[in-house]
Amino acid sequence: MTSPAHAEHGAEELCATGAALYERALREGRVSALEARAVPCPAGLGLLHPSVDDPDAWEPVAPHVGLHRLLRASADRIADERRREERLAGVFAPLLAGGPDDARTAPALTLHTTRERIGQAIDEAMTDASELLAIQPRSTYVRASPVSDEPAIRRDQALLSRGGRIRVLYQHTLRHAPGVAARYERLHGDVEARGLDEVTDRLIVVDRAVAFVPARADRATALEMRHPAIVGYLATTFDQLWRLATPMYPETVPRPSVDGITPRQRAIAELLVEGHTDAVVADRLGMNVRTARVHIAKLAALLGSRSRAQLGYLIGRSGILDRGR
Numbered sequence: 392m393t394s395p396a397h398a399e400h401g402a403e404e405l406c407a408t409g410a411a412l413y414e415r416a417l418r419e420g421r422v423s424a425l426e427a428r429a430v431p432c433p434a435g436l437g438l439l440h441p442s443v444d445d446p447d448a449w450e451p452v453a454p455h456v457g458l459h460r461l462l463r464a465s466a467d468r469i470a471d472e473r474r475r476e477e478r479l480a481g482v483f484a485p486l487l488a489g490g491p492d493d494a495r496t497a498p499a500l501t502l503h504t505t506r507e508r509i510g511q512a513i514d515e516a517m518t519d520a521s522e523l524l525a526i527q528p529r530s531t532y533v534r535a536s537p538v539s540d541e542p543a544i545r546r547d548q549a550l551l552s553r554g555g556r557i558r559v560l561y562q563h564t565l566r567h568a569p570g571v572a573a574r575y576e577r578l579h580g581d582v583e584a585r586g587l588d589e590v591t592d593r594l595i596v597v598d599r600a601v602a603f604v605p606a607r608a609d610r611a612t613a614l615e616m617r618h619p620a621i622v623g624y625l626a627t628t629f630d631q632l633w634r635l636a637t638p639m640y641p642e643t644v645p646r647p648s649v650d651g652i653t654p655r656q657r658a659i660a661e662l663l664v665e666g667h668t669d670a671v672v673a674d675r676l677g678m679n680v681r682t683a684r685v686h687i688a689k690l691a692a693l694l695g696s697r698s699r700a701q702l703g704y705l706i707g708r709s710g711i712l713d714r715g716r
Contacts, residue, residue: 397430409433416451499618509613516597521555524596524629551580559584566639575640585636588658599626656690660706
């Protein structure tokens with residue numbers, strides 16, 4: 392009789408095939424050496440041994456004897472692990488003498504050099520968090536996909552389900568972006584989003600205790616900061632930007648025009664006065680160059696400008712930037 396194919400598993404486990412072979416050995420008094428070698432886990436656990444009078448047969452040990460041996464081996468392993476724990480505790484005891492608030496318990500600055508490690512670090516920081524502040528620039532949702540965004544959705548919802556709060560700042564051009572709308576349709580809890588014409592690069596602040604910022608333009612490297620002064624400064628900056636921003640979610644609030652000048656035209660006017668090109672204006676405000684030029688043309692027509700140089704002069708003389716503040 393042959394035994395079923397034996398799958399690989401841990402050396403200290405008795406699989407279903409091995410248990411069936413041991414049970415048959417108990418019932419029949421022995422099994423062939425070929426079967427014992429094909430299903431090695433019973434022999435490896437001391438439940439089968441070679442027959443003294445038949446080199447081609449293996450015999451079982453009594454179940455109570457086999458169980459006793461296995462339990463004793465398990466107890467020995469547990470005792471070894473406990474002794475190892477004691478040794479590790481002894482080694483780390485002097486290092487932990489400063490207490491949980493000692494600065495050595497967590498570095499003030501940590502550089503994460505892969506996207507996977509960045510995600511893990513954010514997950515760890517948000518494990519028991521109750522507040523998340525984030526700034527998400529336009530490029531985040533241009534490249535995002537539903538699949539890649541799924542872990543962040545679950546992570547954010549876990550925070551909200553604990554009674555936490557989420558505040559997110561976007562560029563105002565994203566107020567109707569499908570990625571943003573789809574994200575908030577799936578989140579339930581105390582979450583708000585607001586928009587600004589210009590935002591900083593990506594920022595994540597968790598519980599006002601740890602912050603993450605990009606360390607490179609490709610966002611494959613991030614800096615984790617736990618220095619109280621730095622994180623406090625970033626959280627305060629977020630709060631100031633939040634007060635200046637326009638609500639996007641849960642309800643979008645239209646931004647009023649002043650003297651026929653829309654908020655978007657006013658933002659463009661400010662950048663034009665500073666001497667920026669169309670491409671820079673588009674990048675700063677999260678739009679493509681063609682859209683930026685359409686807005687610039689409307690602004691020029693409204694002010695009666697015939698040239699780019701005259702437009703800057705007319706913007707300054709009109710006082711529209713002062714009235715918009």
